[in-house]
Amino acid sequence: MTQCYDGGVSRAMDNISKLLPEIQHFVLYSGSENPAESGQYSGVRKFSANPLKRFLEVRAYARELEVEVIHAHSSWAGLYSRAFRPSVPVIYEPHCYVFDDPQRHPLLRSVYRRIESFLSRHTTITVALTEHERGLAYGLDKNAKVRILPNIPTIPTVAYREDTTQAVPEIVMIGRLAPQKDPGFYQDLARLSSARGLPFKFVWIGSGTESDTDALQAAGIEVTGWLAPEEISQRLSRAWMYVHSAHYEGFPLSVLDAAAAKVPIIVRDLPCFEETQLTKVEDPEEAIATLAQAYFDPDFFASTKVGGQLLLQTMNTETHTDVLTSVYRDARIATDDTLVGTHS
Incomplete structure (x- = not known):
């Protein structure tokens, strides 16, 4: 129940x-x-x-x-x-x-x-x-x-994925529009990206109140509402990076879904992620710097894929x-x- x-x-x-x-x-x-x-x-x-x-x-x-x-x-x-x-x-x-x-x-x-x-x-x-x-x-x-x-994960694990070649790299977050998921963090990230001239598009998969949705959209973020599992798979298949903005968690299924789709992952430095090798950040400033580094440095970008794949060895x-x-x-x-x- x-x-x-x-x-x-x-x-x-x-x-x-x-x-x-x-x-x-x-x-x-x-x-x-x-x-x-x-x-x-x-x-x-x-x-x-x-x-x-x-x-x-x-x-x-x-x-x-x-x-x-x-x-x-x-x-x-x-x-x-x-x-x-x-x-x-x-x-x-x-x-x-x-x-x-x-x-x-x-x-x-x-x-x-x-x-x-x-x-x-x-x-x-x-x-x-x-x-x-x-x-x-x-x-x-x-x-x-x-x-x-x-x-x-709640979606099938893909065997192989080629890196996206989109002209505008798409960054995705999945979750309820609720305080726990800290949409304000994601808004700050989108605004910092725009202020620094970075080419990213930000997407939030999930829903919440009309005011929360309006606030995200005002920051230039696409809000899709809740999607069926197959639609989530499709959106993740073209995502360049998954960024999890929540400020406390049990262990989010959406991070595992991103890992199943073989999307590189960045998370906040939370206790639930202590035992993982996911790429972790403290605040929006560090997050945007990490995204920029991943965009300009292929070796660093490759390193952001590792933690998610290691998760699936035990979370299966x-x-x-x-x-x-x-x-x-x-x-x-x-x-x-x-x-x-x-x-x-």
């Missing part, structure tokens, strides 16, 4: 439903996308508009289906499913902890941490995406059961499926040839 069935969360949930077809997957959700159109689910139900009713809806849906596990994706679903002691095991996948956001007020971060610490008592297994996120989970509860689940379908299977087994739901689970 999730309150944000869109973007990376929806794609992660769809992957689970497709990789474990022997399990019956039911979805309780809200969001801009429709899981009935994208995943392999046995049933789909939308949350009511009243957030207070959602606490009861989780329990009622679980009883109705006689589910054997609840898999809660992101923080609101984690709250709805764990605020009261659950009657079935709960797997909690935060997709990045809100209290890890360095741009939030310290007092708010402390409040979020305390809430997560309380909820951790009602968690069977926490699914972390990186060592950094696992450390955060243990910081909430030193006795927590935490498993690292390597994310995987086989590893992902093995870990998922063991997580569900450890949650003790594998009681029958036909398993029943609900995502919330």
Whole structure:
């Protein structure tokens, strides 16, 4: 279940439903996308508009289906499913902890941490995406059961790609237009590029509020809205560089999609990327300097491809499926040839 069935969360949930077809997957959700159109689910139900009713809806849906596990994706679903002691095991996948956001007020971060610490008592297994996120989970509860689940691309991995020969090199970012993804960073990057006479075109794949969209477009950035996976593959196939602007993350699927498309990648220097060899930058000034160096220096450009390809050695379908299977087994739901689970 999730309150944000869109973007990376929806794609992660769809992957689970497709990789474990022997399990019956039911979805309780809200969001801009429709899981009935994208995943392999046995049933789909939308949350009511009243957030207070959602606490009861989780329990009622679980009883109705006689589910054997609840898999809660992101923080609101984690709250709805764990605020009261659950009657079935709960797997909690935060997709990045809100209290890890360095741009939030310290007092708010402390409040979020305390809430997560309380909820951790009602968690069977926490699914972390990186060592950094696992450390955060243990910081909430030193006795927590935490498993690292390597994310995987949501588009097919290409065997070979020729460097783009476009006259105007296209730089792409994929994500929700939300504060976490820091569209302001991307706007600054586009403005710096224009001010320095660099020939780049900037594209944002994703959507958000009208004001956020207008702000990006005012900076000369093309905003495509959300695209189907095959359309994302097409846009990435002609991208010169992928730049990830988010200022905190779990581990973004879009970076893995860029790696699968063999697009060179630049990311911000975040804890989730500490164990990678991706090209990292601190701020828009360093990012534009790095892009300029990649444009004028073929050897440096080639080096920006390496980190993404190394990611795919461990973040792949086989590893992902093995870990998922063991997580569900450890949650003790594998009681029958036909398993029943609900995502919330």
